[in-house]
Amino acid sequence: MSKSQSHPSTTEIYFTLKNNVPGLGSQIIPVVGLGTASPSDRAPETKEAVITAIEKGGLRHIDTAWFYGTEKFIGEALQEVFSRGKVKREDLFITTKVWPVYWDNASESIDISLKDLQLDYVDLVLQHWPLCFPKILKPGSNGNGVPQYIGVPHDSETGEPLVESEKDYLTTYKQLQSIVLDPRDHRVKNIGVSNYPIGYLNKLLSDPDIKITPAINQVEINPQCPQLELAEFCHEKGILMTAYSPMGSSGAPILKLPEIVELAKKYNCSGNDIVISYLIRRGIVVIPRSLNLQRIAKDFQNYILLTDEDVDNINQIGIKTPFRHIDEDFAKSIPGFTGRTKTKAT
Numbered sequence: 264m265s266k267s268q269s270h271p272s273t274t275e276i277y278f279t280l281k282n283n284v285p286g287l288g289s290q291i292i293p294v295v296g297l298g299t300a301s302p303s304d305r306a307p308e309t310k311e312a313v314i315t316a317i318e319k320g321g322l323r324h325i326d327t328a329w330f331y332g333t334e335k336f337i338g339e340a341l342q343e344v345f346s347r348g349k350v351k352r353e354d355l356f357i358t359t360k361v362w363p364v365y366w367d368n369a370s371e372s373i374d375i376s377l378k379d380l381q382l383d384y385v386d387l388v389l390q391h392w393p394l395c396f397p398k399i400l401k402p403g404s405n406g407n408g409v410p411q412y413i414g415v416p417h418d419s420e421t422g423e424p425l426v427e428s429e430k431d432y433l434t435t436y437k438q439l440q441s442i443v444l445d446p447r448d449h450r451v452k453n454i455g456v457s458n459y460p461i462g463y464l465n466k467l468l469s470d471p472d473i474k475i476t477p478a479i480n481q482v483e484i485n486p487q488c489p490q491l492e493l494a495e496f497c498h499e500k501g502i503l504m505t506a507y508s509p510m511g512s513s514g515a516p517i518l519k520l521p522e523i524v525e526l527a528k529k530y531n532c533s534g535n536d537i538v539i540s541y542l543i544r545r546g547i548v549v550i551p552r553s554l555n556l557q558r559i560a561k562d563f564q565n566y567i568l569l570t571d572e573d574v575d576n577i578n579q580i581g582i583k584t585p586f587r588h589i590d591e592d593f594a595k596s597i598p599g600f601t602g603r604t605k606t607k608a609t
């Protein structure tokens with residue numbers, strides 16, 4: 264199959280968010296967004312990456328978070344793009360997330376993100392993890408202005424992450440719900456969650472205070488971590504999924520898997536094309552990260568018509584040897600996030 268065969272570009276494909284926010288109507292989300300969890304020493308490069316993604320790559324979706332420290336560079340990029348007049352705010356879908364240090368103050372977290380992004384609203388806010396962390400100021404931070412909290416606080420003696428397990432992680436989602444339901448508050452269009460396994464989603468959905476089903480659950484999904492049970496559960500509940508670390512994160516190890524290399528040969532395309540098309544084919548939104556401007560301009564757009572058999576074969580990689588690439592120490596208390604090779608990826 265040659266690249267010239269006419270498939271839609273990924274930039275022409277949108278999924279519908281089945282939210283039930285009163286008065287919002289159905290919202291659409293571009294199936295490919297640019298991930299922006301850039302390494303901290305390269306965070307400023309995120310500006311050019313975002314400009315390239317929008318203006319050369321045709322992407323209309325950017326995934327970010329307070330935790331990444333890249334929002335102000337994204338804000339600068341968006342201002343530059345808007346100043347040229349071709350792409351408008353309403354053409355874009357911007358996601359941010361509330362980190363567990365802001366578990367009981369989602370509103371403040373959203374304000375900080377909006378200020379850095381130089382936006383009046385975001386299209387989607389996710390609770391980043393179903394966890395609560397204590398607010399500990401960074402050494403040297405004098406407490407004036409916006410507090411500078413340590414992102415992942417650890418016990419200085421034991422080295423263990425400081426997770427406040429006695430606190431209710433649903434607080435964050437309930438705060439997001441109050442914001443999106445307040446007719447005077449226009450900062451957020453859709454709300455969702457991230458890193459929620461099935462048990463946690465069941466708890467959220469059966470809570471009597473919850474009226475809005477999360478529009479999205481963003482979790483690690485890739486050929487080694489296909490999340491088949493979670494995807495089926497979310498599909499039944501009308502929750503769309505977003506795949507983070509689709510390439511297996513830094514170094515893109517997924518692209519070296521023999522099955523992916525083989526399929527790329529079969530379709531005369533890149534490994535990125537195979538992974539992105541596999542996820543879209545499963546009805547999953549995908550947010551690859553890159554700071555390589557050539558890649559951003561041309562390697563996230565090519566949609567390959569994979570067969571059912573191809574998709575099954577890719578799923579088999581993770582069924583046979585499940586492996587989770589994002590394995591944070593603070594996530595130990597969440598079932599399914601307990602280890603790497605042993606992890607059953609649901």
Ligand SMILES: NC(=O)C1=CN([C@@H]2O[C@H](COP(=O)(O)OP(=O)(O)OC[C@H]3O[C@@H](n4cnc5c(N)ncnc54)[C@H](OP(=O)(O)O)[C@@H]3O)[C@@H](O)[C@H]2O)C=CC1
Pocket residue numbers: 297298299300301326327391457458481482506507508509510511512513514515518535550551552553554555558589
């Ligand atoms: N909700 C959550 O908890 C999480 C959300 N995320 C989100 O998901 C996004 C994507 O996940 P992330 O973990 O960043 O990583 P990805 O799986 O997208 O991999 C990114 C890495 O792959 C490299 N890469 C991509 N294509 C190629 C290629 N063809 N050849 C060589 N290297 C390649 C990139 O390098 P290069 O820059 O050189 O292209 C980059 O280092 C994040 O940026 C973030 O927005 C991520 C983790 C957790």
Ligand SMILES: O=C1O[C@H](CO)[C@@H](O)[C@@H]1O
Pocket residue numbers: 300328391589591
């Ligand atoms: O979004 C996120 O990115 C980091 C890893 O890149 C992870 O801790 C967090 O959930």
